[in-house]
Amino acid sequence: xxxxxxxxxxxxxxxxxxxxxxxxxxxxxxxxxxxxxxxxxxxxxxxxxxxxxxxxxxxxxxxxxxxxxxxxxxxxxxxxxxxxxxxxxxxxxxxxxxxxxxxxxxxxxxxxxxxxxxxxxxxxxxxxxxxxxxxxxxxxxxxxxxxxxxxxxxxxxxxxxxxxxxxxxxxxxxxxxxxxxxxxxxxxxxxxxxxxxxxxxxxxxxxxxxxxxxxxxxxxxxxxxxxxxxxxxxxxxxxxxxxxxxxxxxxxxxxxxxxxxxxxxxxxxxxxxxxxxxxxxxxxxxxxxxxxxxxxxxxxxxxxxxxxxxxxxxxxxxxxxxxxxxxxxxxxxxxxxxxxxxxxxxxxxxxxxxxxxxxxxxxxxxxxxxxxxxxxxxxxxxxxxxxxxxxxxxxxxxxxxxxxxxxxxxxxxxxx
Amino acid sequence: xxxxxxxxxxxxxxxxxxxxxxxxxxxxxxxxxxxxxxxxxxxxxxxxxxxxxxxxxxxxxxxxxxxxxxxxxxxxxxxxxxxxxxxxxxxxxxxxxxxxxxxxxxxxxxxxxxxxxxxxxxxxxxxxxxxxxxxxxxxxxxxxxxxxxxxxxxxxxxxxxxxxxxxxxxxxxxxxxxxxxxxxxxxxxxxxxxxxxxxxxxxxxxxxxxxxxxxxxxxxxxxxxxxxxxxxxxxxxxxxxxxxxxxxxxxxxxxxxxxxxxxxxxxxxxxxxxxxxxxxxxxxxxxxxxxxxxxxxxxxxxxxxxxxxxxxxxxxxxxxxxxxxxxxxxxxxxxxxxxxxxxxxxxxxxxxxxxxxxxx
Numbered sequence: 156x157x158x159x160x161x162x163x164x165x166x167x168x169x170x171x172x173x174x175x176x177x178x179x180x181x182x183x184x185x186x187x188x189x190x191x192x193x194x195x196x197x198x199x200x201x202x203x204x205x206x207x208x209x210x211x212x213x214x215x216x217x218x219x220x221x222x223x224x225x226x227x228x229x230x231x232x233x234x235x236x237x238x239x240x241x242x243x244x245x246x247x248x249x250x251x252x253x254x255x256x257x258x259x260x261x262x263x264x265x266x267x268x269x270x271x272x273x274x275x276x277x278x279x280x281x282x283x284x285x286x287x288x289x290x291x292x293x294x295x296x297x298x299x300x301x302x303x304x305x306x307x308x309x310x311x312x313x314x315x316x317x318x319x320x321x322x323x324x325x326x327x328x329x330x331x332x333x334x335x336x337x338x339x340x341x342x343x344x345x346x347x348x349x350x351x352x353x354x355x356x357x358x359x360x361x362x363x364x365x366x367x368x369x370x371x372x373x374x375x376x377x378x379x380x381x382x383x384x385x386x387x388x389x390x391x392x393x394x395x396x397x398x399x400x401x402x403x404x405x406x407x408x409x410x411x412x413x414x415x416x417x418x419x420x421x422x423x424x425x426x427x428x429x430x431x432x433x434x435x436x437x438x439x440x441x442x443x444x445x446x447x448x449x450x451x452x453x454x455x456x457x458x459x460x461x462x463x464x465x466x467x468x469x470x471x472x473x474x475x476x477x478x479x480x481x482x483x484x485x486x487x488x489x490x491x492x493x494x495x496x497x498x499x500x501x502x503x504x505x506x507x508x509x510x511x512x513x514x515x516x517x518x519x520x521x522x523x524x525x526x527x528x529x530x531x532x533x534x535x536x537x538x539x540x541x542x543x544x545x546x547x548x549x550x551x552x553x554x555x556x557x558x559x560x561x562x563x564x565x566x567x568x569x570x571x
Numbered sequence: 572x573x574x575x576x577x578x579x580x581x582x583x584x585x586x587x588x589x590x591x592x593x594x595x596x597x598x599x600x601x602x603x604x605x606x607x608x609x610x611x612x613x614x615x616x617x618x619x620x621x622x623x624x625x626x627x628x629x630x631x632x633x634x635x636x637x638x639x640x641x642x643x644x645x646x647x648x649x650x651x652x653x654x655x656x657x658x659x660x661x662x663x664x665x666x667x668x669x670x671x672x673x674x675x676x677x678x679x680x681x682x683x684x685x686x687x688x689x690x691x692x693x694x695x696x697x698x699x700x701x702x703x704x705x706x707x708x709x710x711x712x713x714x715x716x717x718x719x720x721x722x723x724x725x726x727x728x729x730x731x732x733x734x735x736x737x738x739x740x741x742x743x744x745x746x747x748x749x750x751x752x753x754x755x756x757x758x759x760x761x762x763x764x765x766x767x768x769x770x771x772x773x774x775x776x777x778x779x780x781x782x783x784x785x786x787x788x789x790x791x792x793x794x795x796x797x798x799x800x801x802x803x804x805x806x807x808x809x810x811x812x813x814x815x816x817x818x819x820x821x822x823x824x825x826x827x828x829x830x831x832x833x834x835x836x837x838x839x840x841x842x843x844x845x846x847x848x849x850x851x852x853x854x855x856x857x858x859x860x861x862x863x864x865x866x867x868x869x870x871x872x873x874x875x876x877x878x879x880x881x882x883x884x885x886x887x888x889x890x891x892x893x894x895x896x897x898x899x900x901x902x903x904x905x906x907x908x909x910x911x912x913x914x915x916x917x918x919x920x921x922x923x924x925x926x927x928x929x930x931x
Binding site for chain 2: 225226228230231232233235236239240243244257260261264265267268288326327328353355356562563
């Protein structure tokens with residue numbers, strides 16, 4: 156019986172959505188990781204998206220934006236399935252997708268099969284997505300994982316005097332890209348990375364990983380995110396771990412810093428780098444934090460927006476501003492819209508963002524340190540701001556291409 | 572195994588009372604003709620989304636579940652590695668064929684890559700089956716689940732062949748005779764043809780001597796052994812056939828999404844295939860396809876339905892779970908069982924022959 160009624164509902168919802176096309180609307184599909192290890196990240200991404208709509212509004216001239224959300228679980232297959240549903244069933248014209256690294260690579264490849272639509276990356280940060288064989292209709296307004304690590308290696312070497320470090324990271328493209336950025340700079344300064352451990356995304360038991368952490372290093376770099384990071388910290392604390400820590404961009408982030416329990420206190424004093432810093436004084440950033448805090452009650456948000464919220468805010472902002480510039484004109488395979496997207500210079504909360512010829516963001520990066528605000532909440536405090544970080548990390552393009560693509564063992568620990 | 576038991580009860584009257592129906596029982600069933608015509612003219616009714624995302628996906632998942640139904644329904648062996656075999660075939664198409672990952676793909680044309688993938692996946696499934704036939708019942712489930720889980724973790728961490736968590740993207744699909752076989756309508760017919768072929772093959776084998784012997788092995792292996800049948804050989808042969816069916820579905824799956832990554836062969840996806848078979852009913856070959864249709868509809872629309880009712884869309888997995896619970900609660904042998912019982916209660920005189928269709 157229930158099967159029948161569900162089937163009927165499904166059918167009726169379909170006809171309803173068919174009737175809605177009558178008004179002048181621009182349909183935009185959004186994907187976020189609302190399932191699996193990165194659920195918390197996806198939810199905060201959607202809060203950032205909503206904040207952007209609150210601030211900028213949904214009107215484009217006399218048209219209105221309509222957003223349709225689909226859920227993924229950070230695997231490339233789920234992203235392709237969600238994007239296909241949005242395109243084929245919901246008939247969206249523009250996509251704001253996806254959130255996670257490997258999803259980004261899959262969606263970029265998929266974008267090539269739909270040259271008539273435009274894809275705006277929501278938050279994913281694998282280098283390959285825009286660096287290798289980029290899709291002409293795929294735009295990314297956030298920096299990649301390597302750009303988000305700029306400044307960290309030098310800071311660790313020069314200021315913290317770390318000489319030898321080991322890394323633990325999730326075994327997929329985004330974390331490879333993050334470690335790539337770190338190793339390039341840290342080893343370039345003269346440091347050594349003695350050991351790189353990789354754990355599958357969604358790992359719950361870190362006992363063997365923790366037991367294998369080397370003792371003779373100055374610090375351990377953690378490239379984990381979401382539930383994996385919290386599990387690691389709990390088990391690390393129970394195992395009595397005391398090493399200095401360094402963090403990746405989704406490790407030292409409100410998604411982890413405002414998790415429940417006291418395992419996160421192991422992170423106080425940890426240095427990290429990311430595309431944002433919670434306590435940055437910049438008025439644009441402060442205004443964004445206020446808008447985010449006003450949009451949701453305190454128990455339904457983080458004390459301060461996470462990197463994902465900021466990225467979704469930025470990509471939604473680019474979408475709306477570019478659409479307004481062409482007054483919602485999507486004719487001629489959206490070519491005017493795309494030209495506007497490529498040229499736009501965003502005054503995003505986390506600094507100015509413009510695109511390079513691969514449609515990849517050039518933006519501002521932040522080196523941070525985790526502090527306790529005295530009331531038990533943890534924030535990332537700015538120690539250094541680095542403007543104009545490009546995808547080749549300041550290297551000459553030819554030199555950069557010789558380093559190779561981020562993977563478990565690339566780059567080697569040496570000066571390039 | 573009570574499901575399999577019911578099936579045996581239904582078999583007997585058919586073989587004795589209706590010998591003429593032994594060949595193709597669907598021929599005199601008007602409902603089957605209506606479904607067949609509907610499926611054939613589907614491109615006229617459904618647009619691209621419904622055609623591919625709902626119906627073609629249903630047929631692909633249904634074919635995978637059909638291979639499980641064959642093993643479980645006729646052989647009494649519940650194998651959780653059918654999706655793994657399909658995934659293996661899909662990976663092999665990507666590895667031997669053409670894809671964007673040129674450092675991995677060997678770039679063979681599809682007509683070489685596909686037979687290679689089918690052969691390797693069949694060998695893989697047969698070897699897994701040869702391991703599994705040494706066990707029975709819950710231990711078969713465990714050993715096949717272990718194979719599935721091991722394969723998932725292997726693909727997730729092996730970068731040399733399987734490209735790790737990223738998987739293999741932009742897998743090429745066949746173009747020949749001037750037709751792009753991945754375009755919606757041709758692809759639908761390819762999927763329909765393969766699914767129909769597998770369906771009739773399973774239906775035929777279930778009535779051929781091999782299938783009857785297999786059902787004998789299912790019901791009383793010791794007696795069959797005493798009669799001179801090689802019980803394990805029959806079971807391994809059943810695994811080989813089921814692996815081939817699953818491998819065909821795997822090839823279609825990778826053409827459908829044009830990419831393959833470990834998420835497609837995860838443990839939860841293996842269990843999805845079991846859910847599909849159980850919800851549809853594992854007493855007849857049509858069951859898995861009905862189960863797949865329900866599964867695909869729920870998976871695709873649950874989120875939208877919740878939001879339409881103003882509920883929190885994040886809870887859509889709950890709706891999917893409740894739907895399956897309801898079906899399994901009211902009918903332990905799936906939707907097929909519901910339908911069969913409904914027919915028996917409404918038409919007591921013809922109920923028996925109705926129940927016998929598709930078997931015998």
